[in-house]
Amino acid sequence: MDNTEVQFTQLLQERGISLTTEQLAQFDLYYNELVTWNEKMNLTGITEREQVYTKHFYDSISLAFFLDINEITNLADIGSGAGFPGIPLKICFPHLKLTIVDSLNKRISFLQHVSTTLGLTDVQLIHGRAEDVARKFTHRDAYDLVTARAVARLSLLNEFCLPFTRKDGVFAAMKGSDPSEELSEAKYSLKELRAELSKVESFSLPVEESDRHIIMIRKTGATPAKYPRKAGIPAKMPLMK
Template sequence: MDHTVVQFTQRLQEKGIILQASQLEQFELYYQELVSWNEKMNLTGITEREQVYTKHFYDSISLAFHLDFSGIKSLADIGSGAGFPGIPLKICYPHLELTIVDSLSKRISFLQHVCNELKLEGVQLIHGRAEDVARQSGHRDAYDLVTARAVARLSLLNEFCLPFVHKDGLFAAMKGSDPSEELAEAKFSLKELRGRLEKVESFSLPIEESARHIILIRKTALTPAKYPRKAGLPAKSPLI
């Protein structure tokens, strides 16, 4: 193993996450495919290997530092982009039934290629708008855990993501800087979408010490029939 992989492995071990050689091979192949496809389409502005391992892979897995994934069976990643945090979490926890929803078909094509190359099973890739998919049987009020990483402000994310969470399940919004302002702004949408703020976890990424925050929201009841609203409307008129 080279320095980047050694550091990555050790940092995860410190958090109680032990990766097998086959899983490390999957991460390396994921990196190679990400950089290769990024030359053809805009997937990420971060391509330097150590940066990808830290800012994409480690950052995605950080959710598992605060949640017990042994008790989580189904995960929906909304607006996943290049597959973060869903794919790194799936590599670490193969038992997860992962659903990724993204509105851009090119990104879904990339993710399908990655899943094929990494031989990931139990992954469902959906090209569509979150507002539309959340109204479909099998997705509405259906998932143990729903994630969104650097997608939008929380007042908007609540309407995108909470309809996917089953009653008593969790929505985890992964953020960078202090989300206090967003949390204050999102009080109404939380109430409307039957969410209750459980806690906010904060930490710093290794090396550069950049701030990260994970907002954990508990779903208290089934989604009201009127939500989510028609695709495009939440972004134009957030619940504030």
């Protein structure tokens, strides 16, 4: 192990997560594929090894600090981009049935390559808009846990993500700075989409100590038939009053 892997392993152990040699090898492969593919398509602005391990891998896994992922069967990651947080969580918790939805087919191609290269199973990759995919019976009100990391403001994210979340399931919005303003403007969307704020967890990323917040939202009922609205409309007219 190099210094980056040693630090990564120790930081996760402090949070009660132990990685096997195979899992460390998967993260190493993931990093190398990310950097290689990033040369031909824009996946991330962060490519330095230690930074990727901290700002992408550790940050993605942080969801498991506040939720018992062992109790989660299926996870939907909406707008996953280069696979965060879905792929790091899948590496750490192989039992997860992971579904990733992304609107850019090039990113889906990258994630397919990564999943195959890392030997990941039970990974479903879907090219499409969240508003369209959430209307399909197999995905609607279906997932124990739904995530989105740095995708959009919460009032918009709720309409993208809560239709995927099953009743009593959790939508976890992973944010950077203090989300108080977003929470205030998202109250109407929570009510409309049959959900309620459960809690907001906060922590600092190691080394650089930048703030992170995870908004936990519980789904209280089935998604009303009129949601999500047609693709493009939520972004133009977020659910706010």
